[in-house]
Amino acid sequence: xxxxxxxxxxxxVSRATVxxxxxxxxxxxxxxxxxxxxxxxxxxxxxxxxxxGLALQKTQTIGVIVPDISSPFYxxxxxxxxxxxGKHDYHLILCTTAGKRAREAAYLRLLGERxxxxxxxxxxxxxxxxxxxxxxxxxxxxxxxxxxxxxxxIIEVVVDNLQGALTAVEYLLDLGYRRIGFINGLPDLQASRxxxxxxxxxxxxxxxxxxxxxxxxxxxxxxxxxxxxxxxxKVKPPLEAVFVASDLMAMGAIxxxxxxxxxxxxxxxxxxxxxxxxxxxxNPPLTTVRQPIARxxxxxxxxxxxxxxxxxxLERKVTLRTELVVRASTPSAEKGGDKQxx
Amino acid sequence: xxxxxxxxxxxxVSRATVxxxxxxxxxxxxxxxxxxxxxxxxxxxxxxxxxxGLALQKTQTIGVIVPDISSPFYxxxxxxxxxxxGKHDYHLILCTTAGKRAREAAYLRLLGERxxxxxxxxxxxxxxxxxxxxxxxxxxxxxxxxxxxxxxxIIEVVVDNLQGALTAVEYLLDLGYRRIGFINGLPDLQASRxxxxxxxxxxxxxxxxxxxxxxxxxxxxxxxxxxxxxxxxKVKPPLEAVFVASDLMAMGAIxxxxxxxxxxxxxxxxxxxxxxxxxxxxNPPLTTVRQPIARxxxxxxxxxxxxxxxxxxLERKVTLRTELVVRASTPSAEKGGDKQxx
DNA sequence: GACCATTTCTAAACCGATTAAATCACATCG
DNA sequence: CGATGTGATTTAATCGGTTTAGAAATGGTC
Numbered sequence: 001x002x003x004x005x006x007x008x009x010x011x012x013v014s015r016a017t018v019x020x021x022x023x024x025x026x027x028x029x030x031x032x033x034x035x036x037x038x039x040x041x042x043x044x045x046x047x048x049x050x051x052x053g054l055a056l057q058k059t060q061t062i063g064v065i066v067p068d069i070s071s072p073f074y075x076x077x078x079x080x081x082x083x084x085x086g087k088h089d090y091h092l093i094l095c096t097t098a099g100k101r102a103r104e105a106a107y108l109r110l111l112g113e114r115x116x117x118x119x120x121x122x123x124x125x126x127x128x129x130x131x132x133x134x135x136x137x138x139x140x141x142x143x144x145x146x147x148x149x150x151x152x153x154i155i156e157v158v159v160d161n162l163q164g165a166l167t168a169v170e171y172l173l174d175l176g177y178r179r180i181g182f183i184n185g186l187p188d189l190q191a192s193r194x195x196x197x198x199x200x201x202x203x204x205x206x207x208x209x210x211x212x213x214x215x216x217x218x219x220x221x222x223x224x225x226x227x228x229x230x231x232x233x234k235v236k237p238p239l240e241a242v243f244v245a246s247d248l249m250a251m252g253a254i255x256x257x258x259x260x261x262x263x264x265x266x267x268x269x270x271x272x273x274x275x276x277x278x279x280x281x282x283n284p285p286l287t288t289v290r291q292p293i294a295r296x297x298x299x300x301x302x303x304x305x306x307x308x309x310x311x312x313x314l315e316r317k318v319t320l321r322t323e324l325v326v327r328a329s330t331p332s333a334e335k336g337g338d339k340q341x342x
Numbered sequence: 343x344x345x346x347x348x349x350x351x352x353x354x355v356s357r358a359t360v361x362x363x364x365x366x367x368x369x370x371x372x373x374x375x376x377x378x379x380x381x382x383x384x385x386x387x388x389x390x391x392x393x394x395g396l397a398l399q400k401t402q403t404i405g406v407i408v409p410d411i412s413s414p415f416y417x418x419x420x421x422x423x424x425x426x427x428g429k430h431d432y433h434l435i436l437c438t439t440a441g442k443r444a445r446e447a448a449y450l451r452l453l454g455e456r457x458x459x460x461x462x463x464x465x466x467x468x469x470x471x472x473x474x475x476x477x478x479x480x481x482x483x484x485x486x487x488x489x490x491x492x493x494x495x496i497i498e499v500v501v502d503n504l505q506g507a508l509t510a511v512e513y514l515l516d517l518g519y520r521r522i523g524f525i526n527g528l529p530d531l532q533a534s535r536x537x538x539x540x541x542x543x544x545x546x547x548x549x550x551x552x553x554x555x556x557x558x559x560x561x562x563x564x565x566x567x568x569x570x571x572x573x574x575x576k577v578k579p580p581l582e583a584v585f586v587a588s589d590l591m592a593m594g595a596i597x598x599x600x601x602x603x604x605x606x607x608x609x610x611x612x613x614x615x616x617x618x619x620x621x622x623x624x625n626p627p628l629t630t631v632r633q634p635i636a637r638x639x640x641x642x643x644x645x646x647x648x649x650x651x652x653x654x655x656l657e658r659k660v661t662l663r664t665e666l667v668v669r670a671s672t673p674s675a676e677k678g679g680d681k682q683x684x
Numbered sequence: 685g686a687c688c689a690t691t692t693c694t695a696a697a698c699c700g701a702t703t704a705a706a707t708c709a710c711a712t713c714g
Numbered sequence: 715c716g717a718t719g720t721g722a723t724t725t726a727a728t729c730g731g732t733t734t735a736g737a738a739a740t741g742g743t744c
Contacts, residue, residue: 003730014694019732029692049456050401051730053392054699061435069411070421070619070636079412082438086445091452093403094436096424103428110433114391115343222623251623258625277412281564281593283600283625294412345700356724361702371722393700396729691740698732706725713718 002043010039022047053115062304063111063119065095065104071220072248072276073293074122077144080297081120088305090117101126118304120144120297125188140307142300147190155307157300157318161191164289164322165198165243168271171287171324172241173206175331177269181235181242182210183228183249185220195245195273214239218249225252233260241269241330247279247288254284254329270329285327292320344385352381364389395457404646405453405461407437407446413562414590414618415635416464419486422639423462430647432459443468460646462486462639467530482649484642489532497649499642499660503533506631506664507540507585510613513629513666514583515548517673519611523577523584524552525570525591527562537587537615556581560591567594575602583611583672589621589630596626596671612671627669634662 004022008015013032021028021036022045028036039045053059064081066074082092093116095107104123108130111119118140121131128148134141135153142155172180182199185192196215203210216231218224225244232239233256244250250272254264264270264284272279275290299318306313346364350357355374363370363378364387370378381387395401406423408416424434435458437449446465450472453461460482463473470490476483477495484497514522524541527534538557545552558573560566567586574581575598586592592614596606606612606626614621617632641660648655 001730004732005730015731016695016733017693020693023732025733027692032692046451046455048396048730050392050395051699052732054390054396054701055730055732057699059392068421069424070414070417072412072414072417075412075414075417078436079410079438082411082436091456092436094420094424094434096421109388113388114433222620226623251620255623255625278564278593278620281568281597283597343700346702347700357701358703358725359723362723365702367703369722374722390700393729394702396731397700397702399729686744688743689741692738694737695735697734700729702728704725704727706723708723709721711718711720714716 001048002045003048004045006043007036007039007045010043011036057115059115059117060089061091061093061114061116062301062308063093063095063107063114063116064122065097065107065111065119066122067097067099067124069094069096072278073220073246073274076276076293077122077297080294081301082297083294084298084301085305090301090305097123099124105130117308118142120300120304122146124186140304142304142307144296144300145189145191152316155300155303155313155316155318157296157303157320158191159291159296159320159322161194161322162198162201164273164291164324165195165245166202167198167322167324168273168289169199169202169243170205171326172243172269172271172330173202175241175269177241178206178208179214179235179237179240180208180210181214181216181232181239183216183218183225183232183242183244183253185218185224185245185249187217192245199243211235218245218252220246220249222248222252222255225249226256227252229253229256230260233257233262239268241265241271243271243273245273247272247274247276247282247286250279250286250288250329251282254282264329265331269331272329275325280327284329287327287330288325290323290325296320343390344387345390346387348385349378349381349387352385353378399457401457401459402431403433403435403456403458404643404650405435405437405449405456405458406464407439407449407453407461408464409439409441409466411436411438414620415562415588415616418618418635419464419639422636423643424639425636426640426643427647432643432647439465441466447472459650460484462642462646464488466528482646484646484649486638486642487531487533494658497642497645497655497658497660499638499645499662500533501633501638501662501664503536503664504540504543506615506633506666507537507587508544509540509664509666510615510631511541511544511585512547513668514585514611514613514672515544517583517611519583520548520550521556521577521579521582522550522552523556523558523574523581525558525560525567525574525584525586525595527560527566527587527591529559534587541585553577560587560594562588562591564590564594564597567591568598569594571595571598572602575599575604581610583607583613585613585615587615589614589616589618589624589628592621592628592630592671593624596624606671607673611673614671617667622669626671629669629672630667632665632667638662 004018008018021033097103120142122144144157216228218228272286272288275288279286346360350360363375439445462484464486486499558570560570614628614630617630621628
């Protein structure tokens with residue numbers, strides 16, 4: 001592997017000069033610089049990132065920790081991060097934890113050893129004290145899709161889950177439904193708790209007291225949605241609609257509904273959450289609360305890089321708005337109007 | 343940040359001794375080792391990976407290049423790689439190219455600078471000469487889901503695409519269909535070419551000459567499948583079935599078919615390829631050719647690590663078998679039997 | 685020609701580890 | 715008692731860069 005010393009020898013100058021020349025620093029004669037560059041090119045010189053990292057105490061790398069890269073939500077999130085990072089010549093070390101606390105802790109440690117310049121964390125709960133250690137060490141950290149209470153210094157990018165859930169359920173109410181079920185994700189995510197609150201709030205606003213049997217806790221996966229829906233189908237009198245805390249679970253719910261010989265949205269209307277790439281193409285296309293997933297990743301990354309560069313950041317807490325996307329898993333407005341008319 | 347020197351000072355020994363103690367090397371008195379370990383623990387010592395990388399010429403990192411992490415296929419592939427890598431204490435640097443040759447080249451270069459211990463490449467075509475450079479430099483490289491001709495030394499993990507396509511189309515033929523269309527992916531992937539050949543072979547075996555209008559080239563995405571199917575729906579007399587080279591496209595095809603007011607599998611049967619996680623839950627559940635995607639990633643990773651460790655590898659070319667998974671986008675056997683009877 | 689300022693370049697220290705070779709302390713043996 | 719061996723430890727070089735202080739060369743001024 002060709003090093004700076006090789007170039008120095010070839011060019012008949014010192015290593016210091018080569019370094020200065022290659023990095024465009026002042027104090028090198030134009031002719032010398034030209035020659036060094038030309039030789040570097042010819043020898044196909046590739047600066048050793050480890051050496052550079054050691055000397056500069058900077059690795060041009062950020063660590064990303066997610067539960068599972070094969071989940072569409074996290075895949076999309078990572079895509080957003082990666083695109084933004086790439087623009088700034090930063091690399092990603094990808095860590096997936098499979099939801100295991102132990103792996104989370106191990107990766108947190110490993111990324112520390114790697115001396116990554118910053119980290120993006122998108123895992124549910126856990127590692128609170130690790131997070132506070134980082135904060136105290138003024139280590140750049142961004143948290144996505146999760147509220148970590150009382151830590152002003154930490155970058156946080158979330159979506160307004162309460163508002164999103166509220167809007168979704170209000171939409172169902174406007175369509176004339178009153179018996180509306182809710183399939184939630186695991187309650188160790190702040191997002192789940194907020195969506196639950198939004199659901200409850202919307203119903204209460206209209207004077208509806210949700211029965212606790214209308215609510216089921218899933219796992220954000222397809223199967224959880226399927227299982228929950230099977231439970232909710234037993235509710236008497238039957239539910240008219242369900243709000244589901246993730247699109248993956250909404251797909252499972254729809255599968256369960258059809259398996260029971262019922263129609264979506266004819267018998268039961270379904271609203272999901274996330275708007276993962278496939279929701280648009282699902283059958284039926286999902287009415288859902290869109291989160292700007294990739295954008296959340298990109299914003300977290302951008303803020304993190306600003307923090308790394310030591311730029312001043314006006315606001316470390318970013319809350320993005322959701323948007324209700326109406327497709328075919330809920331009846332079209334006219335039909336809803338009919339229903340309301342009854 | 344605490345370094346080996348801090349520990350040395352604290353323990354009253356030299357840095358060399360600390361290094362030996364921490365790495366479990368012989369020649370350190372048990373009592374000294376104990377003390378060093380205890381101090382390292384207490385100071386929360388984290389070895390600097392850059393320094394280590396520089397000294398050992400080894401980074402415990404592999405680079406992974408894929409076109410797009412938010413595509414279910416590649417997400418699943420990366421998951422397989424990551425799991426395997428994690429077992430061996432290896433980290434992943436994730437690079438996505440969005441199919442752009444320029445980004446591919448840039449990442450190849452950057453990973454070189456990172457001195458990753460090896461690379462896994464899962465991109466269509468391109469970079470042939472870069473690949474050959476790596477090969478000549480005896481740099482560990484594994485290629486997944488793509489044939490790179492004439493390079494025995496390079497690890498390659500592929501699936502038997504021809505066999506898979508053949509089986510799928512034969513299955514449709516056995517169901518009694520004769521007018522079978524084909525939606526392919528971009529022909530710059532060897533996989534696409536093999537699947538096309540499998541399709542043609544199966545038909546020819548039964549004395550059917552596929553009309554060129556039965557074949558459409560998509561892009562492996564949902565939208566491509568939709569677009570292609572719209573074209574294939576115009577074929578007269580109408581096709582009875584389509585074989586689609588990816589599940590994502592199959593989903594698009596089904597969307598188009600339903601939009602045209604036809605039923606799957608009643609009017610047109612559909613067989614996909616890949617068996618991505620959602621295919622099982624799609625509506626209708628997809629009959630498809632299963633690729634062991636995560637396993638391909640894991641195997642590529644394992645072989646790569648063996649290569650890195652300098653272990654002898656018996657066979658660098660691994661071809662995995664596919665498996666036809668029958669679900670509901672094709673009629674059940676009885677119905678097919680009827681059809682054949684006509 | 686002496687003096688000074690600039691420009692260009694280099695020597696050497698440093699980043700934080702590993703490791704081969706040298707040294708040291710101490711026990712064993714002839 | 716001196717030679718020898720052994721185990722523990724240290725010294726110093728090394729990996730491949732960056733950076734600072736200062737040397738050397740150049741040119742201008744009086």
